[in-house]
Amino acid sequence: MNELDPLLHSQLRLAVMSILMSVEEADFVYLRQQTESTAGNLSVQLDKLSNAGYISVEKGFQGKKTRTVCRVTERGREAFRNYVETIRKYLNL
Amino acid sequence: MNELDPLLHSQLRLAVMSILMSVEEADFVYLRQQTESTAGNLSVQLDKLSNAGYISVEKGFQGKKTRTVCRVTERGREAFRNYVETIRKYLNL
DNA sequence: CTAATTTGGTTTATAATATAAACCGTTGTA
DNA sequence: TACAACGGTTTATATTATAAACCAAATTAG
Numbered sequence: 001m002n003e004l005d006p007l008l009h010s011q012l013r014l015a016v017m018s019i020l021m022s023v024e025e026a027d028f029v030y031l032r033q034q035t036e037s038t039a040g041n042l043s044v045q046l047d048k049l050s051n052a053g054y055i056s057v058e059k060g061f062q063g064k065k066t067r068t069v070c071r072v073t074e075r076g077r078e079a080f081r082n083y084v085e086t087i088r089k090y091l092n093l
Numbered sequence: 094m095n096e097l098d099p100l101l102h103s104q105l106r107l108a109v110m111s112i113l114m115s116v117e118e119a120d121f122v123y124l125r126q127q128t129e130s131t132a133g134n135l136s137v138q139l140d141k142l143s144n145a146g147y148i149s150v151e152k153g154f155q156g157k158k159t160r161t162v163c164r165v166t167e168r169g170r171e172a173f174r175n176y177v178e179t180i181r182k183y184l185n186l
Numbered sequence: 187c188t189a190a191t192t193t194g195g196t197t198t199a200t201a202a203t204a205t206a207a208a209c210c211g212t213t214g215t216a
Numbered sequence: 217t218a219c220a221a222c223g224g225t226t227t228a229t230a231t232t233a234t235a236a237a238c239c240a241a242a243t244t245a246g
Contacts, residue, residue, distance in 0.1 A: 009104065
């Protein structure tokens with residue numbers, strides 16, 4: 001039995017990756033709404049995904065308001081696919 | 094997005110449940126071998142699953158040696174199935 | 187027989203993780 | 217000019233996973 005990538009085996013980070021896998025671009029506010037997480041928690045988990053190179057985080061402006069846009073990187077896609085394959089074995093899927 | 098049962102969203106506990114779902118009875122030593130976990134870790138996680146009523150743990154003897162046999166309960170089966178359904182949404186499966 | 191070693195665990199300490207609370211700068215608004 | 221709201225970040229806390237230390241019984245070695 002293989003190890004489950006600890007970076008992905010976390011409820012919130014998995015939810016974020018799940019969204020980004022299907023959407024290709026999502027900002028902080030949207031992720032917060034979809035995941036129903038607190039801003040602090042989301043911020044921390046985005047950092048971790050970013051530091052791992054699984055997502056890119058771009059801070060820009062929407063008019064005068066700041067806007068943080070996230071995208072999954074190719075590395076992130078691969079890690080996600082790999083996680084899916086691994087956990088399928090645990091779930092007997 | 095639903096919550097992932099924290100009792101099952103743990104590498105080792107999920108591995109144990111996965112095994113028990115397909116085997117219907119497994120002892121401590123077997124689980125230790127299959128999961129490649131330390132005895133301490135396994136002991137703790139079995140306790141948690143047991144306290145949650147997800148598995149039954151029976152301590153008996155095999156000749157003169159002690160033998161701890163585990164089985165998944167109906168409650169455990171249901172929780173596992175539910176976990177699978179929930180995480181499928183995260184994984185887009 | 188007695189002393190080590192192994193087996194099958196449990197208990198306890200530690201390290202890592204997730205999460206929320208408190209905070210901060212900017213921007214609209216009363 | 218305050219003061220609330222938005223978009224976050226940083227820091228503190230509580231939980232969790234994990235390994236290390238330990239224990240009793242059984243086996244093996246001298």
